[in-house]
Amino acid sequence: MKSQGRTKVLLVKHWMECHDRGVKSVATILRDAGFEVVYIVYMRPEEVATSAVQEDASVIGMSFSTGAYDDHVPVVMRLLKEKGLGNVMVLVGGLIPDEDIDWLKKQGIKEVFGAGTDTNYLIELIKSVARN
Amino acid sequence: MFDEKTVEQCRKLMKQYDEAIAQRYQGKDFSSTTDSSGIPIKSLYTPLDLQDLDFEKDIGFPGAYPYMRSNYPIHYQFQSWINQPVHGYGLPEHTRERMDKLAAAGMEGYFGGRAYNIVCDVPTHFGVDPDEPDAQGYIGKDGVSCPTFEDFGRMLHGMDLTKTNIVLINGDTLAYLAHFIVYAETQGLKPSQLRGNTMNWQFGAWYAPNHMWEPEGGLKLATDVIWFCSKEMPNWNHTNIQGHGMSESGADAVHQMTYGIATAIAIADSCVAAGLDPDAFMPGIGFQIAQCNDFFEYICMFRAWRKLWANIAHDRYGCKRASSMQLRTHTHTSCFELTKQQPLVNLIRSSFHALGAALSGTTAMEVAAYDEPIGIPTEESAVLALRIQQVIRHETGITKVSDPLAGSYYVEWLTHRMEQEARKILKEIEDAGGFVKAHKNGMLMAELRKHSAQWRRSIDKGERVVVGWNKYTVPEKQVIKPFRADPKVAKVAIERIKEFKAKRDQAKTDAALNALVAAAKRLDKGEYGHIMPACVEAARARATCGEISKTLRKVFKWGPEYTMAVQM
Structure with a gap:
């Protein structure tokens, strides 16, 4: 499989979330597409920003099946900026009602994915990070 | 033949x-x-x-060992399955509203009795109180916030618990069951009078990404819950083996059955080693079974599962009671096969899943609501899911005959074949050193991941058709309003837990929690029978579910390092 260079994707899910089939599918799909993928289960949103620094991630994918994005996403976005990672592309996936997508994008989320995602679009979006 | x-x-x-x-x-x-x-x-x-x-030997009659055709000679003709829709959200009084509405819509237990399948929110699931930082963002969103016996009172007031079947869907069973028992005490009831179900997942939820007990310690805790229930709660089903969770995480039909049975064997072996009589604890073990798209395959899985379990109870554990050998089943229809696209189509899918479960002879059923891929059910979608069960029961006529598909050459062949496949895998697990070792070395998780990746790949390539997702698609605009719990829930839950603690004699609470540490240390050394009474005493002394769970974590190892599901 051709390597996508330095494009490293950090996938995260909170430790209390029970449904991880989706995020693991994404992990497999991105690995098969040649990206380096790290998956972590976090306790507090602060850990997501810390891990992004440690892993030198270009893309972060946050998975939610239980609706805590309203609490966690603003914290992660603020901390990324504080740590000088404001240009890291952050994606959200999982069980996200369509009516919440605008709010997430206003927080700086690049794209929101849910059940039945077009994986080619996801792969192209992440490839665009390497090109920029 | x-x-x-x-x-x-x-x-x-x-x-x-x-x-x-x-x-x-x-x-x-x-x-x-x-x-x-x-x-x-x-x-x-x-x-x-x-x-x-x-x-x-291989087909037999309903109600006779090995019970492949049904647990009972006469089944739905006499006793329908229990309606067990999962429900729970917000504060306890909010969940009570849904309980009453579902009961009014005809949700029934055996013989018209009351049964409630109540799910708590994830903080309550994992021993995190509403006033802790970890709970923020999760309070009351996907289940009921119920971390104290006072909360049980807000939810269950006025109900006769001696006649009501209460299922407590919760991860950290010990603390939650203790608070349920203390609530019952405030109503003048003893544990022996209570009927219902706990999950006892400290060991059984090995496929989930949540932080976990170290497996050997989790097994000890699960065993001690069973010890207590076998002796003190004869009407209580203590353990639920989550086949549905394994299916949702990627297990195919054969692996759902096999890994479910293997999990149960690990628990039953531990109970036998602890000195419990199999005929005392086996009837309290039940299986939560996913009924998925492949109609005949999942019916055959169900029949093979009943036979295998009866054989194991009889041959491995020497059980004599029929109820020890009969597979107690709660069907949970498939969720991963429901689509966010054209969500009303999910009503059709779930109807087939539920029909398959009824043709399999299940003893209880949760039918997923059509808005499952969007959020937890609204009142409308929850009632419609219940209606699926009611239509199958009253209108299709399939309940007239026990095991109506028996004798189909295909059904009998596939049932037998699936049994053989499962026996092979059970042997592989035994050869790998048993279930705990196979779990710890990642063998089981790898299988689930492999299958889930194959499933997804086949959809992305268009080899597997999913109506509305990769074929017969239409421009989507989400018109379904997702269910949302009252936004004030978190604030109220936090106030309540603080109030609960303010009303206690701290010295008494501390003493009870110290006694719990001592009981946990005894269990760690293999002395069973002390930990549940100590949890109940701590709940009486107003230690919260979160405090009891965290006290256990001082003795038994718990944390992300035991979460095999994260391994990639």
């Missing part, structure tokens, strides 16, 4: 059949594999496929 004349006739007709195929379809091969477990399937089954079966 058939006389020589029939076999002879069959051979002759089969030859003609093959010739007809060759002539009509120019030799095209019509064999395929099942969707889920990869068992090769032919396009026709005949008596020739059942020749090696022994009628009494």
Whole structure:
């Protein structure tokens, strides 16, 4: 499989979330597409920003099946900026009602994915990070 | 199984059949594999496929060992399955509203009794109180916030718990059950009078990404819950093996059955080693079973599962009671196969899943609501899901006959074949050193991941058709309003837990929690029977669910390092 260079994707899910089939599918799909993928289960949103620094991630994918994005996403976005990672592309996936997508994008989320995602679009979006 | 004349006739007709195929379809091969477990399937089954079966041993009668055809000689004709829709959200009084609405819509237990299948929110699931930082963002969103016996009171007031079946869907069973028992005490009831179900997942939820007990410690905790319930709560089903969770995480039908049974064997072995009588604890073990798209495969899985479990209870544990050998089942229809696209189509999918479960002879049923891929059910979608059960029960006529699909050459062949496949995998697990080792070395998780990746790949490539997702698509605009719990829930839950603690004698609470540490240390050394009474005492002394859970974590190892599911 051709390597996508330095494009490293950090996938995260909170430790209390029970449904991880989706995020693991994404992990497999991105690995098969040649990206380096790290998956972590976090306790507090602060850990997501810390891990992004440690892993030198270009893309972060946050998975939610239980609706805590309203609490966690603003914290992660603020901390990324504080740590000088404001240009890291952050994606959200999982069980996200369509009516919440605008709010997430206003927080700086690049794209929101849910059940039945077009994986080619996801792969192209992440490839665009390497090109920029 | 058939006389020589029939076999002879069959051979002759089969030859003609093959010739007809060759002539009509120019030799095209019509064999395929099942969707889920990869068992090769032919396009026709005949008596020739059942020749090696022994009628009494391999098929038998309903209500007779090994119970493959049904636990009971007369089943739905006498006693329908229990309606067990999962419900819970917000504060306890919010959940009570849904409980009452579902009851008013006809949700029934056995013989018209009341049964409630109540799910708590994830903080309560994992021993995190509402006033802790970890709970923020999760309070009351996907289940009921219920971390104290006072909360049980807000939810269950006025109910006669001696006649009501309460299922407590919760991860950290010990603390939650203790608070339920203390609530019952405030109503003048003893544990022996309570009826219902706990999950006892400290060991059983090995496939989940949540932080976990170190497996050996989790097994000890699970065993001690069973110890307590076997002795003090004869009407209580203590353990639920989550086949549905394994299915949702990627297990195919054969692996759902096999890993479910293997999990149960690990727990039952531990109970036997602790000195418990199998006929005392086996009836309290139940299985939560996912019924998925491949209609016949999941019916055959169900029948094979009943037979295997009866064989294991009889041969491995020497059980004598019928209820020890009968598979207690709660069907949970498939969720991963429901789509966010064209969500009303999910009503059709779930109807087939539920029909399959009823044809399998399940004893309880949760039918997923059509808005499952969007959020937790609204009142409308929850009632519609219940209506699916009611239509199947009252309108289809399938309840007139026990095990109505028996005798189908295909069904009997596939049931037998799935049993053989499961026996092979059970042996592989035994050969790997048993379930705990196979779990710890990642063997089980790897299988789930492999299958889930294959499933997804086949959809992305268009090899597997999912209506509305990769075929027959339409421009989507989400018109369904997702269910949302009252936004004030978190604030109220936090105030309540603070109030709960303010009303206590801290010295008494501390003493009870110290006593719990001592009981946990005894359990760690293999002394059973002390930990549940200590949890109940701590709940009486107003230690919260979160405090009790965290006290146990001082002795038993718990944390992300035991979360095998994260390993990639």
